Amino acid sequence: MARGIKDKVAILGMGCTKFGERWDKDADQLMVEAYEEAITDAGIETSQIDAAWLGAAFDAVNIGPSGIPLSMALRLKNIGVTKVENYCASGTESFRGAVYAVASGAADIALAMGVEKLKDTGYGGLPVRTRGTTHDMIGITGSAPGNFAQLASAYRAEHGVSKDDLKQAMAHVSVKSHANGAKNPKAHLQKEVSMETVLNAPMIAEPLGLFDCCGVSDGAACAIVTTPEIARALGKTDIITVKALQVATSNGWELQGSGWNGAYFPTTRIAATRAYEEAGITDPRSQISLMEVHDCFSITELVTMEDLHISKEGEGWRDVLDGFFDADGTLPCQIDGGLKCFGHPIGASGLRMIYENYLQLLGRAGPRQRSTPPVFGLSHNLGGMPNQNVCAIAIVGMADA
């Protein structure tokens, strides 16, 4: 593979707003809120930022097109600002832009911002969007839950798991995220729920009930990145570096080709393999300390455990039920509540995941801090739908790990 960017880029500072129904704030105000925390954490001035990337997915109902909204909101010094959109992976995409700019030497300090203001759309759930002139003529008009729910039917058929067993495992995913979110003051949902509540919730898209689905939130998250050398020169001692950053994008094979069983994400498997190689990780199940994955729906998190090569194929549901991914389990997943409870402002989510890993690595996660010192934090950010998607994986860790 290419030489990779392992340890070439350090995170200088990060910030994240409270996610939720932010009726009082516009998208530009949310960006400022996340930025204030990040720039304070970084200990630099705005004028020191050389380049910026903005991730947002719903421009028509959000902040509008181009990089201008970010430049205006933060009053950046006429630097280059690029807006990126890659469905729900837009947050990690903005991070990739900033990280690559630093890794290439084109920028000393770069900023990544992700934001979404979904509660101004009026929808419960994501708004209905066009997918382009030609696709709209032949594609389905489904919802996000409907697209992802199909993973469950395929998973059951492929691995011979009963409807009840899978529903129990899916419910465990949601119960765990609620328990974790309850300890997170920035989370959108901070209330624990019981298995019974999850199992008996109204059906959204068979077999996904209300509690199998993450909601939609307003929020922003921000990262400021630089080289480890500059970070040290700026006085940082606990340096968190990027160990791997990989994106894999569907080329149409899943749906148009044959061979895919519909029960997994080929892109995640590919991106994970490349990310572990870039980071020098040989046994992810034992080496990864923490995971933030794209749990847009409970079933997504469950199959992702297999796609990330953590659980054996067809056995992710057993690991889930065994508590392997619980906050006090072997490999906590969504220790901050995940998309399910921290919330899912589309463009911000990828950066929010990295933010949690960053806090945990620095021991700054408060009541939800993992007691075992984390070494590698993996974030998995997914855009699109099972049969056509973008998978972005970022692994961060201590510079000397």
Add this chain to the structure above:
Amino acid sequence: MTGIIAYGAYVPRTRLQRAAVHAANSWFAPGLKGLAKGERAIANWDEDAITMAVEAGRDCLNNVDRTQLASVMLASTSLPFVDRQNAGVVKEALNLPDAIATLDVTGSQRAGTSSLLSALQAVAGGSGPILHLAAEKRQALPASEAEMVQGDAASALLVGSENPIARLVGHHGVATDFVDHFRASGQAFDYGWETRWIRDEGIGKILGGAIRDALIKFGLDGSAIDRLIVPITTRGVAEGLARAAGIAPAAIVDALAATVGESGAAHATLMLAHALESAKPGERILVTSFGQGADILLFEVTEAIAGAKPLSGVSGWLARRREESNYLKYLSLRGLLALDRGMRAEQDHKVALTALYRNRKAVLGLVGGRCSKTGTVQFPKTDISVNPNDHAIRTQEDYPLAELPARILTYTADSLTYSPDPPSCYGSIEFEGGGRMMAEFADIEPDAIEVGAALRMMFRIKAVDEKRDFKRYFWKAAPAG
């Protein structure tokens, strides 16, 4: 020898129970009680005269070489487009060659039989085979008699000169502006006159006279008629006509009143398609129809009848049946009841007509691609093959998928997305021999869906652009049974 060489039909799966209609409306129209028996076929929200004609056409063209057709005729008084040729859409959906004639025929309840006669005359004059379609999605006001007695259906008759299963023996027609009912351009509902006047002065005298004159013209007694088709479901009408013409009561063909309902311009040919299923060589079938005059066509069944079998036929479609007793649901799916549809129904379904034309084979004909190098089948057809081991460039040939069996790979029943008939069921499907797509499911029970279930494709309305009054058509997957 000119005649019918193949036949088919389509009856929608949903059957509205007339007792349920009466129960909902009896407070307002108690007089409808006498009609509150049996059931009527109702087109789903995503069906219309075009989609039903397509299904009837496919039913008829079973084992027929489609490249041999010279023309497609579509008769209906409920065509979705006034100015966009409806038969042209059907032609694309049937994936017929561009070098073909197409024609819409409308304006009267006789449109089905008059156009059938025209098709037979064209064939006699040297035309190649003509696919004659008649389809009707009847719109009636709630609590009306029409709502009780009418039904939705389509018929298909392939007319030609080679080896007909029923040859045309003779025909007779009269035209007279007897206005029993009318519907002005742009109006949704009929306005009708008194039933007894229509029965006695119209049907009795005009149609009855035409039958009598036709038999004289053919040189036949009424007793020579083995089957009499009268596409009128009013009780006693067919019997009265038969008696007056000396035709045996046993010859009267079931008007499908209890199962389908009267399907307007499609009904005479629907009944004919049904009669042909059990017709024996040598039988004489007298087809009649009434509407600002009358048409009479006499057919004689030939030995070739034994070899002609539609895919489902009227009987097959009648057996594919689901009872509906929810009158409010019927009203809503019919556009007669405004429910709060929510924000998700606000999606703009504007169609780029340029893109529709460019992609018409894929969108209307469900034609995919097959790589001439590797044999990989895919939908849609693209410049570069999806085969992961050989992304061959520009090797794909047209590959029709609509008639191929398929099976369910993944599915869901989605209660969040907007559908006029929730939950919206859809999933990825795979065609026999390769090729996949995400498809909406039609005529399916959410509880009955399973991975691996067998499917057949059906041409349906995908969405309606309500701002511009345009319909978007595409293919959906329905249970194979």
